[in-house]
Amino acid sequence: xxxxxxxxxxxxxxxxxxxxxxxxxxxxxxxxxxxxxxxxxxxxxxxxxxxxxxxxxxxxxxxxxxxxxxxxxxxxxxxxxxxxxxxxxxxxxxxxxxxxxxxxxxxxxxxxxxxxxxxxxxxxxxxxxxxxxxxx
Amino acid sequence: xxxxxxxxxxxxxxxxxxxxxxxxxxxxxxxxxxxxxxxxxxxxxxxxxxxxxxxxxxxxxxxxxxxxxxxxxxxxxxxxxxxxxxxxxxxxxxxxxxxxxxxxxxxxxxxxxxxxxxxxxxxxxxxxxxxxxxxxxxxxxxxxxxxxxxxxxxxxxxxxxxxxxxxxxxxxxxxxxxxxxxxxxxxxxxxxxxxxxxxxxxxxxxxxxxxxxxxxxxxxxxxxxxxxxxxxxxxxxxxxxxxxxxxxxxxxxxxxxxxxxxxxxxxxxxxxxxxxxxxxxxxxxxxxxxxxxxxxxxxxxxxx
Numbered sequence: 001x002x003x004x005x006x007x008x009x010x011x012x013x014x015x016x017x018x019x020x021x022x023x024x025x026x027x028x029x030x031x032x033x034x035x036x037x038x039x040x041x042x043x044x045x046x047x048x049x050x051x052x053x054x055x056x057x058x059x060x061x062x063x064x065x066x067x068x069x070x071x072x073x074x075x076x077x078x079x080x081x082x083x084x085x086x087x088x089x090x091x092x093x094x095x096x097x098x099x100x101x102x103x104x105x106x107x108x109x110x111x112x113x114x115x116x117x118x119x120x121x122x123x124x125x126x127x128x129x130x131x132x133x134x135x136x
Numbered sequence: 137x138x139x140x141x142x143x144x145x146x147x148x149x150x151x152x153x154x155x156x157x158x159x160x161x162x163x164x165x166x167x168x169x170x171x172x173x174x175x176x177x178x179x180x181x182x183x184x185x186x187x188x189x190x191x192x193x194x195x196x197x198x199x200x201x202x203x204x205x206x207x208x209x210x211x212x213x214x215x216x217x218x219x220x221x222x223x224x225x226x227x228x229x230x231x232x233x234x235x236x237x238x239x240x241x242x243x244x245x246x247x248x249x250x251x252x253x254x255x256x257x258x259x260x261x262x263x264x265x266x267x268x269x270x271x272x273x274x275x276x277x278x279x280x281x282x283x284x285x286x287x288x289x290x291x292x293x294x295x296x297x298x299x300x301x302x303x304x305x306x307x308x309x310x311x312x313x314x315x316x317x318x319x320x321x322x323x324x325x326x327x328x329x330x331x332x333x334x335x336x337x338x339x340x341x342x343x344x345x346x347x348x349x350x351x352x353x354x355x356x357x358x359x360x361x362x363x364x365x366x367x368x369x370x371x372x373x374x375x376x377x378x379x380x381x382x383x384x385x386x387x388x389x390x391x392x393x394x395x396x397x398x399x400x401x402x403x404x405x406x407x408x409x410x411x412x413x414x415x416x417x418x419x420x421x422x423x424x425x426x427x428x429x430x431x432x433x434x435x436x437x438x439x440x
Contacts, residue, residue, distance in 0.1 A: 015313075015383075015387055016313065017297070018313065019313050020386070020387065022313075022387070022391045023386035023387045023388075023390055023391055024386070025394075026390040026391040026394040027386060027412070030357070030390060030393060033353070033397075033419065033423075034350060036347050036416075036419065037346045037353070037416075037419065037420075038346070038350055038382050039348045040346040040348060040416055041345065041346030041349075044345070044346060056333065071215060080342070101240070103335075104338060104342065105413060106253050106338075106416055106417045107416075108414035109222070109414045109417055110412040110419070111412065112412075114356050135313055136339055136342035
Protein backbone atom coordinates (compact mmCIF):
# COMPACT_ATOMS: atom_id res chain seq x y z
CA UNK A 1 0.00 0.00 0.00
CA UNK A 2 1.39 3.38 -0.87
CA UNK A 3 1.53 6.24 1.51
CA UNK A 4 -0.76 8.25 -0.71
CA UNK A 5 -3.64 5.87 -0.32
CA UNK A 6 -3.43 6.11 3.46
CA UNK A 7 -3.90 9.81 3.37
CA UNK A 8 -7.32 11.22 2.85
CA UNK A 9 -7.54 13.52 -0.13
CA UNK A 10 -8.28 17.13 0.44
CA UNK A 11 -10.11 17.45 -2.84
CA UNK A 12 -13.74 16.61 -2.54
CA UNK A 13 -15.81 15.30 -5.36
CA UNK A 14 -18.56 17.81 -4.69
CA UNK A 15 -16.70 21.05 -3.98
CA UNK A 16 -18.46 23.97 -2.36
CA UNK A 17 -19.47 26.72 -4.77
CA UNK A 18 -17.11 29.10 -2.93
CA UNK A 19 -14.18 27.09 -4.27
CA UNK A 20 -15.37 27.61 -7.82
CA UNK A 21 -16.05 31.29 -7.17
CA UNK A 22 -12.53 31.80 -5.79
CA UNK A 23 -11.15 29.85 -8.72
CA UNK A 24 -12.95 31.96 -11.29
CA UNK A 25 -12.01 35.25 -9.62
CA UNK A 26 -8.38 34.08 -9.47
CA UNK A 27 -8.44 33.09 -13.14
CA UNK A 28 -9.81 36.52 -14.04
CA UNK A 29 -7.16 38.27 -11.94
CA UNK A 30 -4.37 36.26 -13.51
CA UNK A 31 -5.72 36.83 -17.00
CA UNK A 32 -5.87 40.57 -16.30
CA UNK A 33 -2.25 40.61 -15.15
CA UNK A 34 -1.22 38.56 -18.17
CA UNK A 35 -3.14 40.84 -20.51
CA UNK A 36 -1.45 43.86 -18.92
CA UNK A 37 2.03 42.39 -19.22
CA UNK A 38 1.23 41.10 -22.70
CA UNK A 39 0.07 44.56 -23.75
CA UNK A 40 3.33 46.00 -22.43
CA UNK A 41 5.25 43.33 -24.30
CA UNK A 42 3.59 44.19 -27.60
CA UNK A 43 3.56 47.97 -27.34
CA UNK A 44 6.93 48.47 -25.65
CA UNK A 45 9.43 50.42 -27.71
CA UNK A 46 13.08 49.97 -27.01
CA UNK A 47 13.99 53.38 -25.68
CA UNK A 48 17.22 54.45 -24.09
CA UNK A 49 16.98 55.78 -20.56
CA UNK A 50 16.36 59.51 -20.40
CA UNK A 51 16.39 61.46 -17.18
CA UNK A 52 14.89 64.55 -15.67
CA UNK A 53 16.30 65.82 -12.41
CA UNK A 54 14.57 68.23 -10.08
CA UNK A 55 15.90 69.84 -6.95
CA UNK A 56 13.39 69.32 -4.20
CA UNK A 57 15.12 70.81 -1.21
CA UNK A 58 18.13 72.65 0.11
CA UNK A 59 19.18 72.76 3.71
CA UNK A 60 22.26 73.51 5.73
CA UNK A 61 23.86 70.59 7.54
CA UNK A 62 26.99 70.39 9.65
CA UNK A 63 29.43 69.79 6.80
CA UNK A 64 27.88 72.14 4.28
CA UNK A 65 24.67 72.37 2.32
CA UNK A 66 22.61 69.39 1.29
CA UNK A 67 20.78 69.60 -2.02
CA UNK A 68 18.12 66.93 -2.33
CA UNK A 69 17.02 65.90 -5.78
CA UNK A 70 14.64 63.58 -7.54
CA UNK A 71 15.50 61.84 -10.77
CA UNK A 72 12.82 60.60 -13.16
CA UNK A 73 13.46 58.00 -15.79
CA UNK A 74 11.09 58.90 -18.61
CA UNK A 75 11.92 55.91 -20.79
CA UNK A 76 10.82 52.28 -20.70
CA UNK A 77 14.30 51.04 -19.87
CA UNK A 78 15.84 50.87 -16.42
CA UNK A 79 19.21 52.43 -15.76
CA UNK A 80 21.65 51.21 -13.14
CA UNK A 81 24.48 53.01 -11.34
CA UNK A 82 23.27 56.42 -12.45
CA UNK A 83 25.86 59.07 -11.65
CA UNK A 84 24.29 62.40 -10.78
CA UNK A 85 26.58 65.40 -10.79
CA UNK A 86 25.83 68.59 -8.96
CA UNK A 87 27.59 71.84 -9.84
CA UNK A 88 27.59 75.22 -8.22
CA UNK A 89 28.17 77.76 -10.95
CA UNK A 90 29.15 81.34 -10.78
CA UNK A 91 28.48 82.58 -14.28
CA UNK A 92 30.33 80.16 -16.50
CA UNK A 93 32.84 78.91 -13.97
CA UNK A 94 32.14 75.86 -11.85
CA UNK A 95 32.79 76.76 -8.24
CA UNK A 96 32.15 73.35 -6.71
CA UNK A 97 31.41 69.89 -8.02
CA UNK A 98 29.96 66.89 -6.19
CA UNK A 99 28.54 63.55 -7.28
CA UNK A 100 26.07 60.94 -6.10
CA UNK A 101 25.44 57.48 -7.54
CA UNK A 102 21.93 56.06 -7.62
CA UNK A 103 21.80 52.24 -7.74
CA UNK A 104 18.74 52.01 -9.95
CA UNK A 105 16.36 54.36 -11.65
CA UNK A 106 13.62 51.98 -12.84
CA UNK A 107 11.76 52.58 -16.08
CA UNK A 108 9.14 55.31 -15.78
CA UNK A 109 9.90 55.65 -12.10
CA UNK A 110 11.56 58.00 -9.68
CA UNK A 111 14.53 57.72 -7.39
CA UNK A 112 15.91 60.32 -5.05
CA UNK A 113 19.15 61.25 -3.39
CA UNK A 114 21.18 64.19 -2.23
CA UNK A 115 24.41 65.99 -3.05
CA UNK A 116 26.38 67.70 -0.35
CA UNK A 117 28.30 70.89 -1.14
CA UNK A 118 30.89 72.11 1.30
CA UNK A 119 30.10 75.76 0.64
CA UNK A 120 26.73 77.43 0.63
CA UNK A 121 25.77 78.13 -3.01
CA UNK A 122 23.75 81.11 -1.78
CA UNK A 123 22.54 82.99 -4.82
CA UNK A 124 24.74 81.04 -7.23
CA UNK A 125 23.18 78.64 -9.72
CA UNK A 126 22.99 74.96 -8.76
CA UNK A 127 22.92 72.41 -11.58
CA UNK A 128 22.05 68.78 -10.99
CA UNK A 129 22.07 66.32 -13.88
CA UNK A 130 22.74 62.69 -14.72
CA UNK A 131 26.09 62.18 -16.41
CA UNK A 132 26.19 58.43 -16.90
CA UNK A 133 24.63 55.03 -16.20
CA UNK A 134 25.06 51.35 -16.91
CA UNK A 135 22.56 48.79 -18.20
CA UNK A 136 21.38 46.50 -15.45
CA UNK B 137 -2.94 0.75 22.76
CA UNK B 138 -5.90 2.33 24.43
CA UNK B 139 -6.45 6.03 24.46
CA UNK B 140 -6.51 6.27 28.24
CA UNK B 141 -3.15 4.56 28.47
CA UNK B 142 -1.70 6.99 26.02
CA UNK B 143 -3.14 9.93 27.86
CA UNK B 144 -1.67 8.69 31.12
CA UNK B 145 1.70 8.19 29.59
CA UNK B 146 1.72 11.54 27.89
CA UNK B 147 0.81 13.24 31.15
CA UNK B 148 3.77 11.68 32.92
CA UNK B 149 6.06 12.59 30.05
CA UNK B 150 4.71 16.08 29.66
CA UNK B 151 7.71 18.13 30.86
CA UNK B 152 10.13 16.05 28.83
CA UNK B 153 7.93 16.11 25.74
CA UNK B 154 7.61 19.85 26.09
CA UNK B 155 11.37 20.29 26.35
CA UNK B 156 11.91 18.08 23.31
CA UNK B 157 9.32 20.20 21.51
CA UNK B 158 11.21 23.34 22.51
CA UNK B 159 14.45 21.84 21.27
CA UNK B 160 12.88 20.96 17.94
CA UNK B 161 11.44 24.43 17.73
CA UNK B 162 14.86 25.97 18.33
CA UNK B 163 16.41 23.64 15.77
CA UNK B 164 13.69 24.54 13.29
CA UNK B 165 14.20 28.25 13.88
CA UNK B 166 17.89 27.74 13.19
CA UNK B 167 17.41 25.52 10.16
CA UNK B 168 14.88 27.75 8.46
CA UNK B 169 16.21 31.05 9.77
CA UNK B 170 19.90 30.72 8.94
CA UNK B 171 19.71 31.73 5.26
CA UNK B 172 18.05 34.97 6.32
CA UNK B 173 20.24 35.52 9.35
CA UNK B 174 23.19 35.46 6.96
CA UNK B 175 21.70 37.87 4.44
CA UNK B 176 23.22 41.33 4.54
CA UNK B 177 20.19 43.04 3.07
CA UNK B 178 18.02 41.85 5.94
CA UNK B 179 20.41 43.30 8.53
CA UNK B 180 20.25 46.60 6.70
CA UNK B 181 16.48 46.47 6.40
CA UNK B 182 16.42 45.94 10.14
CA UNK B 183 17.55 49.48 10.74
CA UNK B 184 16.27 51.41 7.76
CA UNK B 185 12.87 49.93 6.97
CA UNK B 186 9.88 52.00 7.93
CA UNK B 187 8.74 51.14 11.41
CA UNK B 188 5.03 51.02 10.63
CA UNK B 189 5.66 48.44 7.91
CA UNK B 190 7.83 46.35 10.21
CA UNK B 191 5.11 46.57 12.84
CA UNK B 192 2.52 45.40 10.32
CA UNK B 193 4.71 42.45 9.33
CA UNK B 194 5.15 41.51 12.98
CA UNK B 195 1.38 41.69 13.51
CA UNK B 196 0.58 39.73 10.35
CA UNK B 197 2.91 37.00 11.56
CA UNK B 198 0.74 36.34 14.64
CA UNK B 199 -2.33 34.77 12.97
CA UNK B 200 -0.03 32.81 10.64
CA UNK B 201 1.82 31.38 13.65
CA UNK B 202 -1.41 30.50 15.43
CA UNK B 203 -2.62 28.76 12.28
CA UNK B 204 0.67 26.90 11.94
CA UNK B 205 0.71 25.96 15.62
CA UNK B 206 -2.76 24.56 15.19
CA UNK B 207 -1.91 22.67 12.00
CA UNK B 208 1.66 21.45 12.53
CA UNK B 209 3.11 22.99 15.67
CA UNK B 210 5.83 21.51 17.85
CA UNK B 211 3.41 19.74 20.10
CA UNK B 212 -0.17 18.63 20.07
CA UNK B 213 -2.72 21.37 20.31
CA UNK B 214 -6.40 20.81 20.68
CA UNK B 215 -7.73 24.22 21.63
CA UNK B 216 -7.22 27.67 20.26
CA UNK B 217 -5.74 28.67 23.61
CA UNK B 218 -3.02 26.03 23.24
CA UNK B 219 -2.35 27.06 19.67
CA UNK B 220 -1.95 30.68 20.84
CA UNK B 221 0.40 29.56 23.59
CA UNK B 222 2.54 27.59 21.14
CA UNK B 223 2.55 30.42 18.63
CA UNK B 224 3.71 32.68 21.45
CA UNK B 225 6.48 30.27 22.39
CA UNK B 226 7.53 29.97 18.74
CA UNK B 227 7.71 33.75 18.40
CA UNK B 228 9.75 33.89 21.57
CA UNK B 229 12.08 31.19 20.29
CA UNK B 230 12.38 33.09 17.02
CA UNK B 231 13.40 36.25 18.85
CA UNK B 232 15.87 34.39 21.08
CA UNK B 233 17.49 32.45 18.26
CA UNK B 234 17.74 35.54 16.03
CA UNK B 235 19.26 37.60 18.81
CA UNK B 236 21.69 34.82 19.68
CA UNK B 237 22.87 34.25 16.12
CA UNK B 238 23.13 37.96 15.30
CA UNK B 239 25.25 38.47 18.42
CA UNK B 240 27.37 35.46 17.44
CA UNK B 241 27.98 36.95 14.00
CA UNK B 242 28.97 40.26 15.53
CA UNK B 243 26.11 41.94 13.75
CA UNK B 244 24.75 43.21 17.04
CA UNK B 245 27.21 44.87 19.36
CA UNK B 246 27.07 46.84 22.55
CA UNK B 247 26.78 50.51 21.82
CA UNK B 248 24.58 50.15 18.76
CA UNK B 249 21.42 52.24 18.79
CA UNK B 250 18.60 50.44 20.55
CA UNK B 251 16.27 50.87 17.57
CA UNK B 252 18.78 49.20 15.24
CA UNK B 253 19.18 46.20 17.54
CA UNK B 254 15.45 45.77 18.01
CA UNK B 255 14.75 46.24 14.30
CA UNK B 256 17.27 43.61 13.26
CA UNK B 257 16.02 41.05 15.76
CA UNK B 258 12.34 41.73 15.10
CA UNK B 259 12.73 41.30 11.35
CA UNK B 260 14.67 38.05 11.69
CA UNK B 261 12.23 36.73 14.26
CA UNK B 262 9.49 36.42 11.65
CA UNK B 263 11.07 33.70 9.49
CA UNK B 264 12.73 32.14 12.55
CA UNK B 265 9.39 31.79 14.34
CA UNK B 266 7.80 30.18 11.29
CA UNK B 267 10.83 27.88 11.20
CA UNK B 268 10.34 27.04 14.88
CA UNK B 269 6.88 25.70 14.13
CA UNK B 270 7.92 23.98 10.91
CA UNK B 271 10.79 22.35 12.76
CA UNK B 272 8.35 20.07 14.48
CA UNK B 273 6.90 18.78 11.26
CA UNK B 274 10.23 18.44 9.51
CA UNK B 275 12.48 17.20 12.31
CA UNK B 276 10.05 15.25 14.44
CA UNK B 277 8.36 13.43 11.60
CA UNK B 278 8.86 9.98 13.11
CA UNK B 279 8.51 10.04 16.84
CA UNK B 280 7.92 6.71 18.55
CA UNK B 281 4.18 7.11 18.53
CA UNK B 282 4.02 7.96 14.91
CA UNK B 283 6.35 5.11 14.04
CA UNK B 284 3.81 2.78 15.60
CA UNK B 285 1.08 4.26 13.52
CA UNK B 286 3.04 4.10 10.34
CA UNK B 287 3.68 0.39 10.72
CA UNK B 288 0.09 -0.15 11.71
CA UNK B 289 -1.16 -0.04 8.17
CA UNK B 290 -3.91 -2.54 8.58
CA UNK B 291 -5.53 -0.44 11.25
CA UNK B 292 -6.11 2.44 8.95
CA UNK B 293 -8.92 4.51 10.36
CA UNK B 294 -7.73 4.04 13.90
CA UNK B 295 -4.24 5.20 13.09
CA UNK B 296 -5.57 8.32 11.51
CA UNK B 297 -7.80 9.04 14.46
CA UNK B 298 -4.97 8.54 16.93
CA UNK B 299 -2.74 10.63 14.76
CA UNK B 300 -5.19 13.38 15.37
CA UNK B 301 -4.92 13.49 19.10
CA UNK B 302 -1.56 11.99 19.85
CA UNK B 303 1.09 13.52 17.69
CA UNK B 304 1.74 17.04 16.55
CA UNK B 305 1.73 16.13 12.90
CA UNK B 306 -1.46 14.25 12.32
CA UNK B 307 -1.55 11.70 9.56
CA UNK B 308 -4.88 13.05 8.63
CA UNK B 309 -4.93 16.65 7.54
CA UNK B 310 -8.45 17.87 7.53
CA UNK B 311 -7.83 20.33 4.80
CA UNK B 312 -10.74 22.61 4.40
CA UNK B 313 -10.48 25.02 1.52
CA UNK B 314 -9.62 28.10 3.59
CA UNK B 315 -6.93 26.20 5.44
CA UNK B 316 -5.47 25.01 2.18
CA UNK B 317 -5.17 28.60 0.96
CA UNK B 318 -3.69 29.63 4.32
CA UNK B 319 -1.10 26.86 4.03
CA UNK B 320 -0.14 28.17 0.62
CA UNK B 321 0.17 31.66 2.07
CA UNK B 322 2.57 30.40 4.75
CA UNK B 323 4.68 28.57 2.16
CA UNK B 324 4.74 31.57 -0.14
CA UNK B 325 5.60 33.96 2.71
CA UNK B 326 8.41 31.76 3.85
CA UNK B 327 10.15 31.48 0.49
CA UNK B 328 9.41 35.13 -0.38
CA UNK B 329 11.02 36.33 2.84
CA UNK B 330 14.13 34.40 1.86
CA UNK B 331 14.66 36.19 -1.41
CA UNK B 332 12.61 39.40 -1.32
CA UNK B 333 15.20 41.50 0.54
CA UNK B 334 17.99 40.64 -1.90
CA UNK B 335 18.84 43.00 -4.69
CA UNK B 336 18.57 40.15 -7.17
CA UNK B 337 14.77 40.31 -7.30
CA UNK B 338 14.94 43.89 -8.52
CA UNK B 339 17.88 43.18 -10.80
CA UNK B 340 16.23 40.14 -12.40
CA UNK B 341 13.08 42.04 -13.19
CA UNK B 342 15.16 44.81 -14.77
CA UNK B 343 16.87 42.25 -16.95
CA UNK B 344 13.57 40.72 -18.02
CA UNK B 345 11.37 41.93 -20.83
CA UNK B 346 7.57 41.69 -20.48
CA UNK B 347 7.80 38.52 -22.60
CA UNK B 348 10.04 36.95 -19.97
CA UNK B 349 7.52 37.97 -17.31
CA UNK B 350 4.66 36.34 -19.19
CA UNK B 351 6.67 33.14 -19.53
CA UNK B 352 7.56 33.28 -15.81
CA UNK B 353 3.88 33.50 -14.88
CA UNK B 354 2.91 30.55 -17.03
CA UNK B 355 5.83 28.47 -15.80
CA UNK B 356 5.15 29.35 -12.14
CA UNK B 357 1.55 28.21 -12.49
CA UNK B 358 2.64 25.09 -14.34
CA UNK B 359 5.20 24.20 -11.67
CA UNK B 360 2.63 24.76 -8.92
CA UNK B 361 0.19 22.41 -10.52
CA UNK B 362 2.81 19.83 -11.42
CA UNK B 363 4.28 19.88 -7.91
CA UNK B 364 1.03 18.94 -6.29
CA UNK B 365 -0.78 16.83 -8.84
CA UNK B 366 1.67 15.33 -11.29
CA UNK B 367 4.85 14.58 -9.38
CA UNK B 368 3.92 12.07 -6.71
CA UNK B 369 5.38 13.50 -3.55
CA UNK B 370 4.54 12.47 -0.03
CA UNK B 371 0.99 13.48 0.73
CA UNK B 372 0.15 14.07 -2.86
CA UNK B 373 -3.31 15.34 -3.41
CA UNK B 374 -5.23 12.94 -5.54
CA UNK B 375 -8.38 13.89 -7.30
CA UNK B 376 -11.31 11.52 -7.13
CA UNK B 377 -11.32 9.28 -10.18
CA UNK B 378 -13.02 10.74 -13.19
CA UNK B 379 -12.51 14.37 -12.22
CA UNK B 380 -10.99 16.42 -15.05
CA UNK B 381 -7.57 17.96 -14.31
CA UNK B 382 -8.83 21.49 -14.70
CA UNK B 383 -11.08 21.15 -11.65
CA UNK B 384 -8.09 21.20 -9.33
CA UNK B 385 -6.37 23.71 -11.58
CA UNK B 386 -9.16 26.25 -11.14
CA UNK B 387 -9.98 25.52 -7.53
CA UNK B 388 -6.47 25.22 -6.11
CA UNK B 389 -3.64 26.13 -8.46
CA UNK B 390 -4.94 29.46 -9.77
CA UNK B 391 -6.10 30.73 -6.34
CA UNK B 392 -2.74 29.53 -5.01
CA UNK B 393 -0.94 31.67 -7.55
CA UNK B 394 -3.05 34.69 -6.63
CA UNK B 395 -2.24 34.05 -2.96
CA UNK B 396 1.44 33.86 -3.81
CA UNK B 397 1.26 37.10 -5.82
CA UNK B 398 -0.52 38.88 -2.96
CA UNK B 399 2.08 37.68 -0.46
CA UNK B 400 4.86 38.79 -2.82
CA UNK B 401 3.25 42.19 -3.14
CA UNK B 402 2.91 42.51 0.64
CA UNK B 403 6.51 41.46 1.28
CA UNK B 404 7.91 43.78 -1.40
CA UNK B 405 5.84 46.66 -0.06
CA UNK B 406 6.99 45.87 3.47
CA UNK B 407 10.62 46.06 2.39
CA UNK B 408 9.96 49.32 0.56
CA UNK B 409 10.84 47.85 -2.83
CA UNK B 410 7.73 49.27 -4.50
CA UNK B 411 8.14 52.88 -3.41
CA UNK B 412 8.05 55.34 -6.31
CA UNK B 413 8.23 52.50 -8.83
CA UNK B 414 5.96 52.57 -11.88
CA UNK B 415 3.09 50.09 -11.68
CA UNK B 416 4.34 47.94 -14.55
CA UNK B 417 7.77 47.65 -12.93
CA UNK B 418 6.15 46.85 -9.58
CA UNK B 419 4.14 44.13 -11.28
CA UNK B 420 7.33 42.70 -12.74
CA UNK B 421 8.88 42.56 -9.25
CA UNK B 422 5.78 40.77 -7.98
CA UNK B 423 5.90 38.26 -10.85
CA UNK B 424 9.59 37.56 -10.24
CA UNK B 425 9.05 37.07 -6.50
CA UNK B 426 5.98 34.93 -7.13
CA UNK B 427 8.18 32.39 -8.85
CA UNK B 428 9.81 31.21 -5.60
CA UNK B 429 6.60 32.13 -3.78
CA UNK B 430 4.49 29.76 -5.84
CA UNK B 431 7.00 26.96 -5.40
CA UNK B 432 6.83 27.59 -1.64
CA UNK B 433 3.04 27.59 -1.76
CA UNK B 434 2.91 24.32 -3.64
CA UNK B 435 5.54 22.75 -1.40
CA UNK B 436 3.62 23.79 1.72
CA UNK B 437 0.63 21.79 0.56
CA UNK B 438 2.85 18.75 0.29
CA UNK B 439 5.23 19.11 3.19
CA UNK B 440 3.00 20.45 5.95
